[in-house]
Amino acid sequence: MASKKINPPKGTRDLYPEDVLRQRYITNAWRDASLRCGFDEIAGPTFESTELYSVKSGEGILGELFQAFSGKGGQETLDKLVKKGQADFALRPEFTPTLARMYAAHAKQLPKPCKWFTAGPYFRAERPQRGRLREFLQWNVDAIGLPSEADSTHSNAQMDAEVIECSVRLFESLGLCKKSLKIMINDRNAMAEFFKTLGVLENQLEIAFTLLDRQAKLPADSLKSLAEDAQLPSSFIEYLTQSGSSSAPNLLTNDLDALIDMCTNCNLDQWMSKDPSIARGLAYYTGTVFEALADGERAVAGGGRYDNLIELFGGPSTPACGFGMGDVVLGNLLDDKGLMPTGAELMDAVASPQASIRPVAFVVPNGDEDNEALVHTLTAHLRRGIESETWLSNDDRKPWHTNRYAVAPMHTRISYKSTRKINKLKADASDQHAKFFIEIHGEDKVELSNMDTRESISSDSHGSFHVDPKAPNYVGHAIAERM
């Protein structure tokens, strides 16, 4: 009998038992980080109508679509397909259009903001290379809409910060540190204003951003000729081809400062740097954009604000912000840094308990404005977890070691309601089925109660708890003991 060897399709992976565990180690970490940060899991179809992607994904992605058609409809459908050169359906190359479609369809009944994550397979018909395959897993984390009745600049920054926080919580949990990975942020609005001062016209902005995106990849002279072809002003070309970002526009500070401020509260600012050369390739980004960059790898994650995409899909005008992270680059990075367990350690790590879907802690201020920053500080501590002395004093410590945490990271939520009334905030916690309610009256005056039993919990020594993890009556300990 003649046998024929059939290879797997180019750019796909056959996962044998250990490979599946490695992949699950990553997807577990994704899920864990998003749940802890208060994002709900959603899922969409793995193929969509092709037109969903022609609306706004960007030129490049359209050329990389895996085409799909049902095979029904006989010759007529086939003729149409051949004539158009495009099938009615496409395997999804990214999630954001699906997300925008899903949100727009139910916009009125959805909470504000809506915090969603999803992880699953995506497909792009490009030539495989390091960090890039034709089928890959991607984790998407998005925050859509703003807290109601709030000042929108502040809220925008808060939602940006929460999305970025989620990515940082993931990096921390996997043992990646700020030395090996940086989050570079920029603001397209501020850059657009700056470009206009250089004489770039409104209708040239898109090409200007495309060139900015390629600034580091292309040599100065080809950059120059591309810019000249687009008839961009010489002052812009000069800015573009001066390799250093030393001429970075100062006005960046105005728009990104609110974001950096928000990030200071949860200790994210040390991970972040402003970088006026970050532009992002996708056309739908409108304001803040960011990339997580590691030495020697392509972007580990990338995302930003896309404020008019929901409207484009028939929903109400709604600001939104999110990022995507692929499993291929992340896996490469973990391998290179020795941060991927093997053998028994891998099995144990994958089988270790996952973050609670039910919110464990719900943190609110007592109504005093001064305490609002403390809410974010404490929330960050709870979501991050507190590492144990034994683990920290071990020079060979690995992120998956079971003695890592003195207080394990926990699913922690905050209220997005503008009310200061404690009963309303408690009702919000109850609506979200939180288990413990935390009310901050001051740094060393934190009240804790069990929502299930309606009992107030008090510290033996002080009567109330502390925000600071170093304090003996840190509120996180009290919750961990009662889990």
Place this chain on the structure above:
RNA sequence: GUGGACGUAGCUCAGUCGGUAGAGCACCUGGUUGUGAUCCAGGAUGUCGCGGGUUCAAGCCCCGUCGUUCACCCCA
């Protein structure tokens, strides 16, 4: 879609000027040793990716093809 590199044992790879197909690891058998570690002896293993060409002779040179990989494009 464009360009480069690579394809030899289960794995990682060496193979010079074209002249009988190699090593390490892993595996199997036996021995030593108070472990499933170490050490000793022995053993099995190949369509040299595939097809064609040049040659007395091709793993090596040439053409084609398939596959892998890296870079570009684009992006997670």
